[in-house]
Amino acid sequence: MRSARPDLPGHDIVLRDDRSALIDCAAYLDGVRVDTPSVAKAVALVRENTSATQAFVWVGLYEPDSAELESLSGVFGLHHLAVEDAINAHQRPKLERYDDMLFAVLKTVGYVQGETGGDCVETGEIMVFLGADFVVTVRHGDHCELARVRRRLEQNPDLLRMGPAAVVHAVADRVVDDYLSVSDEMQSELEDLEAIVFAESRSSDISRIYQLKRELIEMKRAVTPLAGPLRQLTTRRLVPTEMREYFRDVEDHLVRVREQVESSNELCNSVLQATLAQSNAIANQDMRKISSWVAILAVPTMIAGVYGMNFDFMPETKWTFGYPLIVGLMVTICALLYRGFRRNGWL
Template sequence: MLINCVAYQDGQKLDDIPVEEISDYIQRPETFVWVALRDAKPDELAVMKEEFGLHELAVEDASRGHQRPKIEEYGDSLFVVVKTIECRDGEVAVGEVDIFVGQDYILSSRDGETQQGFLGVRARAEKEPHMLRLGPAFVLYALMDAVVDRYFPVLDMLETELEKIEELIFSRGKQRDNIERLYELKGKVTTVRHVVVPLMEAVGRLHGGRVPSMCQDTQEYFRDVHDHLHRISASLDTIRDTIATAIQVNLSMTAIEESEVNKRLAAWAAIFAICTAFAGVWGMNFKFMPELEWKYGYPFALTVMVSVCLYLYRRFKKAGWL
């Protein structure tokens, strides 16, 4: 579905134009066309391929979708795939934006999973005509910068969720729930990392070293995007390390609780074992047992057993086993 199709000349907006006139405008000097699509169908991409002369392999990748974040060069044009991530009811939703960039055009196509559009990006770019004069490369930067900026709220959500789990680590009886939540959080972090790391590697090609000709004048802007991605990647690594540590602490707390239970069971078992031992001896009923016919033999036996049990109870209590 076509969102908008706008022609710009020397950093100024000319007009919203029909798709059929794209080829006429891109032939003008210092003019480029910015087209935005959503859920582009094969026939729409075929029309854009005809108007802009897009490479067939890039169009094929955009048609299939589910691409890894990447930047590919096809002659004087670029094909860029960036992943969007958004928070929805505590979950991480991943979308995709495919961007075709040439000397006189830029075409973006986002899928339905990406609920946030880029109208704000266009409005911001149009307020900076001195930057729009840099052409499609600046628009590419503006789109990538907007996508990357939307990663930060997701990162904040992951950090907040981790902090909540950490507060419950030392709560008794919740170790299993904590482990499940930590592994669920680890899965979310892995999903975000699979979005960020490949894009960071790809953006690194747009500044320093051999840079595509159209990006020569915008290297410092792509360096800024790369720095943001590097910060996000470092934060994700920190979260992953903290999760690993939290899991180990949680397992240790579980082991400690089990040890405490085992000590209590062992202490009570020792106490009852004494009673069993005394009862076993006095219950043999041998003929010549000294206490067998003694008037106070039964109370004496009970007193001895109770006294020994109380003594053991106090010793175990003092040792912290009970």
């Protein structure tokens, strides 16, 4: 089922049998899906139907290799630098223009259980190639599947009639919604940690606070850079005027997520500082207790050391009441020291 790489749009494209990167492909004519046996036939159908108000192809790929993506490059005229970025992944959120095509990178996030038992943020990428009559989405990572996005769009033909930009908006909206979901989960966990830190039991786990701080930083790296590309999309020629308000709405949601992440990060700093201060206070309290008992025990040790010296002329050694007097003196001094330390809160 595999064929050679095509050089012309009229050639067919067939991807791997064992693990095809092609998730879905369809042509959309005036907001209605039309299934085709191959990507090339979908492109031909779109370019033949010039009578359609809006016609485009949407190709969805998952972690393609270089041969598969380069075969699509021959059909859609994708720029080789954008193709290289889409293959390698691990890109920063951005929006680039190559001739008459836009290339956008969106960072996806998921909140999953880590190897150490706590939840952690996992990131992936969605690369979007946007042209006048096509949109190609390339997903890396296990998060933010686009099948539901495609089904929801297909149930809204009026939105699909706005062209490929509608697909980009739907993908960006789904990505930002996932940001909000993950941010809410992290904020809830942070509030639980805050309650534990200030509980009477003081059973706070400082390692988990450090881990959550690390995840918030990772989340911030995914959310913050996306604001620029979303803002730029509202000024691009490939984005219709009626779609720009949709992108501004997504940008508003992103601002909300960014503010929530920043406030959670600040709260995490406060919780971490409070935990460290609490740990230092507990350590100081333990040191005070140890120092108090050392001071109390030092009194009988000192007196016993003085009267344990082997001198012949020591006045109290020949006295009948010398021993009980010295023992009583040691007990009295120790009791006074104990009372003083208790009164000052050291014991």
